[in-house]
Every structure is written in structure tokens, then in C-alpha cells.
Amino acid sequence: MFELVEPIGAVTFSDVPNEAFLAVGMRNYWDGYFAGRAAPLGTAPAEVVHAVFYNFADGEVARHIPWVWGRITPREAIVVRERGSATALRRMIGELADSPGLARLAELATRAAVSAPTEGRPLYAGLRVLAVPDETVARLWHAATLLREHRGDGHTVALVAHGIGGTEAHVLLALALGMRAEEFGRVHHLPRPQLAAVVDGLRAGGLVDADGGLTTAGRQTRERIEALTDELAAPPYEVLTPDELDELIAGLEPVAAAVRAADG
Known part of the structure; x- marks a missing residue:
């Protein structure tokens, strides 16, 4: 599941969302990265974002937070990130974006993504508070992001x-x-x-x-x-039946492959 979910969630870090953040006043890629990814935590100070993100060297977060919150609010950053990521995903997957089965795929992924406990998962918990997008491609990206950050929070637990x-x-x-x-x-x-x-x-x-x-x-x-990490990432998928999980895997495979191909 990691290999299928990661490419979809990671479109957030591609050119289109980056350009969207630059257009609203971010100075560089990392301003947009921290504004978008940290936005579900609100205006948390750099020390808190550093603790949650875990794998950045000392001082790296502080070069961007709280500076970015003087140019954009967390709520605005969430909108910029979602729109840019959905646009990027739509471009990358081409005709698959309008395929009849994508709505079903987004529904299964979302059902899994919102089913896990939030305790001990700060970034996942912040994302869970956000509204699930109505548009199908955005919904799929949002579900992948939830699953990605749920796994990431668990990976931090494993490292600690x-x-x-x-x-x-x-x-x-x-x-x-x-x-x-x-x-x-x-x-x-x-x-x-x-x-x-x-x-x-x-x-x-x-x-x-x-x-x-x-x-x-x-x-x-x-x-x-x-x-x-894999063990801690399993709970979201337990809400799906074995047949539904197989259906989700089969549906994600061509989408993830298209993203990987588009991303080079």
C-alpha cells in the first residue's frame, strides 16, 4: 500500500503546487512545503513543527516558520495545497482522472483514510479535522495524503x-x-x-x-x-473487506504507475 499511496500523496511536492505557493508570496520551494504540510497544525511554532516532522535538521524548520504565516494563513495554505495538488494529479494521470471507476476508488481510499485512531498521530489528526473534498481527484489525493501522514506518524514512533x-x-x-x-x-x-x-x-x-x-x-x-512502521500503518485498511482491499489495490496500481511515469 505504501508503494501505491506514496506517489499519489507526494504530488503535493511537485511543480504545480510549488508554483501555486510561489504565486501567493512564498520565497522558495521550502516555504511552500512547510506552509502546506504544516497548515493542519495551525500556527504552531517551529519547535512543534520540527518535533512532528521529526527528520529535519535543527534550524531548518525555523527558516520558514513562522515567516510563512506572515504571508499566508494556515487555512489559505490548505486551500492552495489542495487545489495545486489536485491539478497536478489530474495532469499526471490523464484520462484516468475521468474514468468511471475513479469515484469508487476515491470512496474506498477515503473510507480507509478516515477510519484509523488519531491518538499519537499529530499530523494525521490535524488532517482528519479538514473537510474531505467533493471533487473526485481532489478526494483521492486527500485520502492518499491522510494515509501517507498516518504512516509517517507511525514511522516516527518506530524511530523513537x-x-x-x-x-x-x-x-x-x-x-x-x-x-x-x-x-x-x-x-x-x-x-x-x-x-x-x-x-x-x-x-x-x-x-x-x-x-x-x-x-x-x-x-x-x-x-x-x-x-x-508497516504494522502501525495497517489499521486504516482494516475497515475494508478483503474484496474491497483487493479492489482498492487494483484501482490504485494504474494511477500510481501513471504518476510515477509522469514524474520521471
């Missing part, structure tokens, strides 16, 4: 439970992909000494070996985190 910080999580992923930390997109911009200190901490914890690769314990830790 295993004592892995946000930057550490990026470093472990980079190493699992066979990359050095300074080559990985989400953390490559950080000062080399800062990244080196993170790697040293993981090495001291037995997760990274002397050559900078993952140890057996490091790989096992990542596997346990991913398995727990």
Missing part, C-alpha cells in the same frame, strides 16, 4: 522506539542504499563535521562499521523499524 533520530534515519537509509551520507539528497547540504558526528554516533552504537557501512545490527535495526 529504536532510539534513531531524524538525521540518523537519513544516514542509515543512505548507507543501506550503498551511498555515503554526504551523497544523500536530504542531508548532503549539512556541514561535513555534523554528518561525521552522526555517523560516529551510529558507529558507537554498533550500527555502522569502521569502513562506514552498516553492520549486521544496523541492517537488523532498519528492518525492525520498517516492519514496525
Whole structure:
């Protein structure tokens, strides 16, 4: 489900929504990112957004929040994000946007997306308060976003439970992909000494070996985190019957494939 939901929810971070945020006064991509994604939390201070988002380096959130709230309100940001994301998704999936089965697909996805408990899921809880869009493509995007952030909140729980910080999580992923930390997109911009200190901490914890690769314990830790993340992401789908879940999977496959193809 992650592989099917993630591409649909992630259209939020594509060019069309970005341009929509720039048009209303955001200075750059990250202004729009934080305004749109943090909007369900209201005008929460940077420290709170940092805690909820979890995997940004210290100070990154504060470069954008609260500055963005001087240019746009959270309610306005929610509208800009939804409209831009729905437009992007419609363009990416082409004829599928007007296919007869898309309304049924959006209905199944939405039923799952609004069924999970909100306790311990701050970003998911904030999204649950928002009205579900009436338009079919926007509704599907909204459902995918709910499911994506529900899983993301659970992933944070899994990381905290295993004592892995946000930057550490990026470093472990980079190493699992066979990359050095300074080559990985989400953390490559950080000062080399800062990244080196993170790697040293993981090495001291037995997760990274002397050559900078993952140890057996490091790989096992990542596997346990991913398995727990998947387990914690399952509750929304329990409201669907096995046949409905199969129907949802079959319907999402061509939509997700179209988004991935359009996104290159």
C-alpha cells in the first residue's frame, strides 16, 4: 500500500503546487512545503513543527516558520495545497482522472483514510479535522495524503522506539542504499563535521562499521523499524473487506504507475 499511496500523496511536492505557493508570496520551494504540510497544525511554532516532522535538521524548520504565516494563513495554505495538488494529479494521470471507476476508488481510499485512531498521530489528526473534498481527484489525493501522514506518524514512533533520530534515519537509509551520507539528497547540504558526528554516533552504537557501512545490527535495526512502521500503518485498511482491499489495490496500481511515469 505504501508503494501505491506514496506517489499519489507526494504530488503535493511537485511543480504545480510549488508554483501555486510561489504565486501567493512564498520565497522558495521550502516555504511552500512547510506552509502546506504544516497548515493542519495551525500556527504552531517551529519547535512543534520540527518535533512532528521529526527528520529535519535543527534550524531548518525555523527558516520558514513562522515567516510563512506572515504571508499566508494556515487555512489559505490548505486551500492552495489542495487545489495545486489536485491539478497536478489530474495532469499526471490523464484520462484516468475521468474514468468511471475513479469515484469508487476515491470512496474506498477515503473510507480507509478516515477510519484509523488519531491518538499519537499529530499530523494525521490535524488532517482528519479538514473537510474531505467533493471533487473526485481532489478526494483521492486527500485520502492518499491522510494515509501517507498516518504512516509517517507511525514511522516516527518506530524511530523513537529504536532510539534513531531524524538525521540518523537519513544516514542509515543512505548507507543501506550503498551511498555515503554526504551523497544523500536530504542531508548532503549539512556541514561535513555534523554528518561525521552522526555517523560516529551510529558507529558507537554498533550500527555502522569502521569502513562506514552498516553492520549486521544496523541492517537488523532498519528492518525492525520498517516492519514496525508497516504494522502501525495497517489499521486504516482494516475497515475494508478483503474484496474491497483487493479492489482498492487494483484501482490504485494504474494511477500510481501513471504518476510515477509522469514524474520521471
